[in-house]
Amino acid sequence: MSSKYSEYNRIVEEIKSCTKCPLHKTRRNPVPGEGSIDAEVMFVGEAPGEREDATGRPFVGAAGKFLDQLLASVGLRREEVYITNILKCRPPGNRDPREDEIVACTPYLWRQIELIKPKVIIALGRHAARVLYAKAGLKWTNMSKKHGSVVEASINGHRVLLAVTYHPAAALYNPKLRSALQEDFKKIFEAVKASDKRRHGRSLLDYFRTS
Ligand code: SF4
Numbered sequence: 001m002s003s004k005y006s007e008y009n010r011i012v013e014e015i016k017s018c019t020k021c022p023l024h025k026t027r028r029n030p031v032p033g034e035g036s037i038d039a040e041v042m043f044v045g046e047a048p049g050e051r052e053d054a055t056g057r058p059f060v061g062a063a064g065k066f067l068d069q070l071l072a073s074v075g076l077r078r079e080e081v082y083i084t085n086i087l088k089c090r091p092p093g094n095r096d097p098r099e100d101e102i103v104a105c106t107p108y109l110w111r112q113i114e115l116i117k118p119k120v121i122i123a124l125g126r127h128a129a130r131v132l133y134a135k136a137g138l139k140w141t142n143m144s145k146k147h148g149s150v151v152e153a154s155i156n157g158h159r160v161l162l163a164v165t166y167h168p169a170a171a172l173y174n175p176k177l178r179s180a181l182q183e184d185f186k187k188i189f190e191a192v193k194a195s196d197k198r199r200h201g202r203s204l205l206d207y208f209r210t211s
Pocket residue numbers: 015018019020021022023024030087088089101104105
């Protein structure tokens with residue numbers, strides 16, 4: 001087993017037995033994340049919901065189905081990317097993440113980023129966006145201003161393109177947000193391809209088959 005794979009398994013095992021914040025008392029299953037550990041694109045959402053808590057997998061409910069459609073719209077499959085959240089355990093009643101929980105849990109996310117080394121991180125929703133912007137030392141304003149944007153950022157010394165858009169769950173019953181999210185996906189992946197070409201003279205992300 002490669003050392004990358006062993007380190008990944010170590011992170012997963014630590015999350016599974018984690019008691020660093022009170023959410024361990026109410027979770028059914030922690031949700032470390034899922035996908036390729038060599039992924040060039042990482043999605044970071046807010047926290048597991050009810051279905052995720054029941055299954056231990058991220059984005060498996062209706063929001064997950066919508067995310068799959070969004071991925072397909074830019075030529076990607078779920079197994080080609082990595083999907084996780086800023087919190088690995090479900091807040092009761094799907095309430096917003098608390099600051100102490102974010103502080104306790106995000107070291108796992110930083111380790112996942114350090115190990116997987118994605119070229120692009122897409123924050124889904126304002127909580128993930130705010131936390132990732134803060135870690136990168138960037139000024140966060142709000143989602144209505146920032147959605148669809150892509151900026152160069154450094155997270156723990158790892159250079160990435162950091163993009164933000166709405167959380168798919170927020171768009172499920174809101175047709176306006178739904179189309180905004182679809183537009184954002186197109187815009188974000190166009191910007192990523194353009195940036196790749198500028199920096200490398202070719203598209204590194206050759207699996208963006210919509211080009
Ligand atoms: S949310 Fe994170 S810090 Fe809290 S118990 Fe779960 S894994 Fe540990």
